[in-house]
Amino acid sequence: MIPTLLVTSLLxxxxxxxxxxxxxxxxxxxxxxYEQREILREQMGFNDPFMVRYFRYIxxxxxxxxxxxxxxxxxxxxxxxxxxxxTLLLGGSALIFAxxxxxxxxxxxxxxxxxxxxxxxxVLALFGVSMPNxxxxxxxxxxFSLKLGWLPSGGTxxxxxxxxxxxxxxxxxxxxxxxxxxxxxxxxxxxxxMTTAKAKGASYxxxxxxxxxxxxxxxxxxxxxxxxxxxxxxxxxxxxxxxxPGIGRLVVDSINKRDTPMVTxxxxxxxxxMAIINxxxxxxxxxxxxxxxxxxxxxx
Amino acid sequence: xxxxxxxxxLEGEEIEIYKGRSMAQETWRRLKRNxxxxxxIIFLVALMLATTVASFVYDYDKDIIAMSKDRFMPPxxxxxxxxxxxxxxxxxxxxxxAKYSLVISLGSTAIGLAVGLFLGALAGYYGGLIDNIxxxxxxxxxxxxxxxxxxxxxxxxxxxTMNLLLAMALGTFSxxxxxxxxxxxTVRDQEFIEAGRAIGLPTWKTIVKHVLPNCLSPIIVQTTxxxxxxxxxxSSLSFLGVGVxxxxxxxxxxxxxxRSYIRSSGWMCLFPGLAIMFTVLALNxxxxxxxxxxxxxxxx
Numbered sequence: 001m002i003p004t005l006l007v008t009s010l011l012x013x014x015x016x017x018x019x020x021x022x023x024x025x026x027x028x029x030x031x032x033x034y035e036q037r038e039i040l041r042e043q044m045g046f047n048d049p050f051m052v053r054y055f056r057y058i059x060x061x062x063x064x065x066x067x068x069x070x071x072x073x074x075x076x077x078x079x080x081x082x083x084x085x086x087t088l089l090l091g092g093s094a095l096i097f098a099x100x101x102x103x104x105x106x107x108x109x110x111x112x113x114x115x116x117x118x119x120x121x122x123v124l125a126l127f128g129v130s131m132p133n134x135x136x137x138x139x140x141x142x143x144f145s146l147k148l149g150w151l152p153s154g155g156t157x158x159x160x161x162x163x164x165x166x167x168x169x170x171x172x173x174x175x176x177x178x179x180x181x182x183x184x185x186x187x188x189x190x191x192x193x194m195t196t197a198k199a200k201g202a203s204y205x206x207x208x209x210x211x212x213x214x215x216x217x218x219x220x221x222x223x224x225x226x227x228x229x230x231x232x233x234x235x236x237x238x239x240x241x242x243x244x245p246g247i248g249r250l251v252v253d254s255i256n257k258r259d260t261p262m263v264t265x266x267x268x269x270x271x272x273x274m275a276i277i278n279x280x281x282x283x284x285x286x287x288x289x290x291x292x293x294x295x296x297x298x299x300x
Numbered sequence: 301x302x303x304x305x306x307x308x309x310l311e312g313e314e315i316e317i318y319k320g321r322s323m324a325q326e327t328w329r330r331l332k333r334n335x336x337x338x339x340x341i342i343f344l345v346a347l348m349l350a351t352t353v354a355s356f357v358y359d360y361d362k363d364i365i366a367m368s369k370d371r372f373m374p375p376x377x378x379x380x381x382x383x384x385x386x387x388x389x390x391x392x393x394x395x396x397x398a399k400y401s402l403v404i405s406l407g408s409t410a411i412g413l414a415v416g417l418f419l420g421a422l423a424g425y426y427g428g429l430i431d432n433i434x435x436x437x438x439x440x441x442x443x444x445x446x447x448x449x450x451x452x453x454x455x456x457x458x459x460x461t462m463n464l465l466l467a468m469a470l471g472t473f474s475x476x477x478x479x480x481x482x483x484x485x486t487v488r489d490q491e492f493i494e495a496g497r498a499i500g501l502p503t504w505k506t507i508v509k510h511v512l513p514n515c516l517s518p519i520i521v522q523t524t525x526x527x528x529x530x531x532x533x534x535s536s537l538s539f540l541g542v543g544v545x546x547x548x549x550x551x552x553x554x555x556x557x558x559r560s561y562i563r564s565s566g567w568m569c570l571f572p573g574l575a576i577m578f579t580v581l582a583l584n585x586x587x588x589x590x591x592x593x594x595x596x597x598x599x600x
Contacts, residue, residue: 003436004436004440007436008443015452015456016456126581126584126585126588127577127581130528132555135569138559138562138569139569139573142566146562146563230445232445233447236445236447248447251451252451255451255455256541258455263452270444270445271444
């Protein structure tokens with residue numbers, strides 16, 4: 001993970017360097033004199049060669065300093081952390097919403113394979129996957145805030161502000177997870193242990209949930225884990241549509257303003273976040289599947 | 301296995317021979333039975349025809365980007381999808397704009413496919429150090445949400461259609477590298493590859509002529525699905541203001557325009573979004589159909 005982060009930071013640092021825009025112009029007011037600019041440039045080390053600046057930056061990170069924003073002058077790490085909970089709240093509720101819809105729907109369609117209910121749900125899921133989610137967000141605003149006036153069209157506050165963004169990010173995710181759950185359940189249903197469980201007289205509910213779903217969980221959890229990068233992307237768009245102050249918007253805004261320390265820092269922190277989430281997914285595997293747990297405990 | 305019968309005359313005697321279908325024939329035969337896939341193909345062909353016709357019928361300067369006084373007209377007989385904030389006919393713009401969405405998504409997928417497949421095949425065929433390097437690079441692109449990569453690249457190179465294409469290809473290639481690698485690894489150790497090596501075939505020829513054709517089906521399926529998701533990505537980037545710039549009638553850019561007028565003129569957002577959704581839906585239907593048709597396990 002460390003080499004990956006190093007290369008990522010180098011690439012982003014290099015890209016932002018090429019993206020141009022003199023950082024001095026962003027820090028000083030427009031009427032600053034040439035001398036003032038030169039002094040600042042020397043102070044901040046902008047005249048140093050690229051690699052020197054890069055290693056100074058990495059050195060800063062290692063000593064816990066991710067730099068300060070050129071625009072606002074605020075600490076990068078602090079700004080990122082200050083917005084992280086908003087994105088996690090949005091992404092988390094989208095994920096919960098998606099799971100609540102998709103897992104029961106996926107099981108239901110798998111159990112009623114090739115009936116009209118299955119076809120209907122599959123077609124709906126296909127529509128869900130095919131929709132750009134920022135457009136879905138706009139349509140939800142059009143219907144629920146402008147036509148019906150039930151929910152606010154943007155901003156933050158109580159739970160009513162969370163509903164539309166979470167549904168926007170969650171719905172296409174739900175469509176995807178429905179498809180995964182359905183195919184995972186279809187694989188499991190045909191297994192012999194399901195017949196055995198039925199033959200032993202276990203109740204329908206028990207057969208489906210304890211014997212079926214438990215075994216179908218691995219592909220579902222994998223899909224959820226893989227989709228987290230998608231959730232981050234979706235959040236960046238939904239955050240723009242709904243004016244939600246999260247990380248996605250922070251990064252996109254900073255890139256547009258050529259705020260190099262903010263961009264580089266945020267993207268590195270995003271990568272760390274992804275790594276933590278992947279680790280969390282691995283741990284969830286162990287909970288879902290006793291075979292994986294046994295592997296780990298056997299090794300230690 | 302189903303076969304076609306053919307009668308030939310050999311040494312004055314009439315004999316029947318059975319000729320097996322090629323992979324392409326077999327796939328097409330099964331694809332024809334899939335209603336969804338056929339709807340998808342018909343829609344895509346119709347869309348391509350319509351956008352070609354539109355580029356002849358409409359004059360870019362006069363009909364597509366020029367302002368007129370009929371601003372914010374709701375859908376009516378004269379303008380079946382209404383007009384936008386500059387009085388331009390939305391129907392004309394949506395049809396004309398299909399060209400941009402299709403070209404950008406096809407182009408970026410093609411570049412991503414070529415680069416990804418090349419790297420993936422190298423990694424899978426040689427293994428060892430090359431494999432390690434290629435896979436770490438794809439890991440990096442996997443761990444950053446694609447939208448952030450694309451925004452950084454576009455801001456580095458400047459906003460233009462070509463740069464958008466490159467940025468999206470960068471977000472696409474890691475996917476194909478993984479598929480290419482996995483597919484190559486499954487056939488790498490088989491006898492016919494070894495036979496090729498034994499008769500002294502150059503490595504590149506072995507890969508191109510013998511390895512890749514045996515991994516075609518997952519690649520074709522993934523390409524179809526990726527073209528669809530790249531249409532969504534392109535429009536998302538245009539929506540964020542880093543893709544195709546107005547007044548070009550790209551669907552995402554049209555949505556971005558319409559967003560400011562969503563309160564009064566909802567149709568400005570509705571129709572470009574529907575266009576994106578149906579196009580991506582058609583590609584997904586085709587992709588799912590191809591997956592079923594090419595799956596040897598599902599032979600009917």
